[in-house]
Amino acid sequence: MIFLRPDRQTVVAKLLVCACLSALVLVAVSLAPISSRGTAASSKPKYNVIVIASDDLRPTLGCYGNNIVKTPNVDKLASQGVRFDRAYAQYPLCNPSRSSLLTGKYPTQTGVLDNEFYFRALHPDLVSLPQHFKANGYATLRSGKIFHGGIDDTEAWTEGGEVRNFTGAQRPPSNPDSADRTAQSDRIVVLEGNGESNGDYRMATQAIEYLEKYQGKPFFLAIGAVKPHSPPAAPKKFFDLYDADKIPLPPDFSSRPMAPPGFPEISIARRNTDLFIGRDASPAEAREMIRAYYASVSFMDEQVGRVLDAVDRLHLREKTIIVFLGDHGYHLGEKGKWSKAYSLFDVATRVPFIVAGPGIKKGVSPRTVQLLDLFPTLVELCGLPQPYELPARLEGHNLISLLRNPQAKWNYPAFSVVRYQGKLGKSVRTERWHYVRWDDGKAGEMLLDHANDPLELKNLAPDPAYARTVTEMRRSLTQIPVASQ
Secondary structure, eight states, X not given: OOOOOHHHHHHHHHHHHHHHHHHHHXXXXXXSOGGXXXXXXXXXXXXXXXXXXXXXXXXXXXXXXXXXXXXXHHHHHHHTSEEEEEEEOSSSSHHHHHHHHTTTSOHHHHOOOSSSBOHHHHOTTOOOHHHHHHHTTXXXXXXXXXXXXXXXXXXXOSBOOOOOSSOSSBXXXXXXXXXXXXXXXXXXXXXSTTSTTSHHHHHHHHHHHHHHHHTTSOEEEEEEEOTTSSSOEEEHHHHTTOOGGGOOOOTTBOSSOOOOTTSOGGGSXXXXXXXXXXXXXXXXXXXXXXXXXXXXXXXHHHHHHHHHHHHHHTTOGGGEEEXXXXXSOOOSSBTTOOSOTTOOSHHHHEEOXXXXXXXXXXXXXXXXXEGGGHHHHHHHHTTOOOSSOTTOOOSSOOOHHHHHOTTSOOOOOEEEEEEETTEEEEEEEOSSEEEEEEGGGTTOEEEEETTTOTTOOOOXXXXXXXXXXXXXXXXXXXXXXXXXX
C-alpha cells in the first residue's frame, strides 16, 4: 500500500474531480442535438459567410457574356472565384425557389409550389440555412429579401427577421389578375438621386452596418436585392447607360406569349404575370422594357459594390466566403413571355451563381449545378455538422471539388419543377441536353439540344432519331422526390 502526504492527497483529489467533470462535459457534448454540436466542436477560426441574392435575375451580366449590360462589381467578384455557367433554380418562382435552396430540399419535398405557403408550417422538421448557422454559433443577419416577402423564417435570424403577416401555413393569396396589377405592369420607375429612397439602397446600407457591428465574430449575412424584379427601377444615370434602339430583341421574340410550333401548348402560359399583362408588346416597347431591366440590374450591381467595398475596408475578405446568385431566371420577350412563372425553358430556370473566398480557385465551371448545392457546400466549407439526422439528408451536392478545380468531373444533373393548371412539369438539365415532361407526358414533352440549339428553338422529342435520349432523360426524372402534397 502506498501512502501520500496530505498535500499530495489534496492534489490528487482535485485532479480526480477535474477528470470527472471533463468526462461529464464530453458526455453532454456527445448527447447534444446534431444541429447544435458545431458550437463546441472546434475552436479553430470560422469563416464568415455572405450570400447575396438578386430577385428575377437571369445571367444577364457582363461576366456571363452580355456585352451590353454594365455590371462591374459582380463581374469583379466573378473574377475572384468560381463562376458557374450552368446553374439552375429548382422552381421558376420566388417562394418555391427560395424555400428549396434555403432548406436543402426539392419543392416537391417542402410542399411549397406557389408564393403563398410557409415551408415550416407545412414541415416543422425542416432546417433552414440561417437557422443551422445560428445553432452553430454564428450571428445570422438578414438585410433585404431572402425568404419570400412576408413569409420569413423569423426566428432563424439574430437580427433582421421579418414578422410574418399571417398565421398557419398559407397567407391570403394575391390576385394576379387585379386591375391595379395589370395597370402597373408596364410601369418603369426612374429613381431620384442615387436611389437612396429605394429598398435596395437601404438594404446595402443596413448590410454595411451589420458588417461593421459583427466584424469581430463569426457571421452569416444574407443580403437580398429586390431588383431587377418588376417594376424595373433605377436612377437616371443607369438608364443613360443604355440606348433602347441598340438593344437587340431575342430571335424568338413575339408580341404575345405563345408556345412555338412543335412545343407543348402548356410550355408557355398565354398570359404574363409580371410585365405586359393582358396586352401585346410592340418591338419598340419591348426594347424600352429590356433597357429598364438592364438599368435595374446595374443599380443592383452598384449596391453589391457598396457592400463588397465595405468587406475590403474592414479587411474581412480573407476569412469570408461570398456567394452571389439569382433566385430563378426570367423571360425578356423570348417566346413572347415577360416573366418567369410556369416556364421550364432554360431562360426561366438558369441563374447566375458565383462563389468566392479563401482557398477557392478562380475560374469558370461548365458543370451543371443546382441552387440546392449551396446548403451542403457552405456546411462543408465552414466545418459544420449535417443539419438533418439520417436517413434525412440535404438533397444538393457538395461543390468543394469544383471550387478547387472548376473543370473537375461532375456527373450530377439539375432538376426543376413547376405546377401550372394543376399539372406538374419536370425538367432535367445536363451539359448538353434539356428534357421537360408535363403531367407525366399527358400534356407533352420536349427535348432540347444545347450543343446545337442554345436558344431552345426546336423540340426534338417527337423525332424518332432521339428516342433513346428521350428515354434516358425521362428515366432520370425519377430522381426527383415525389410531391409531398
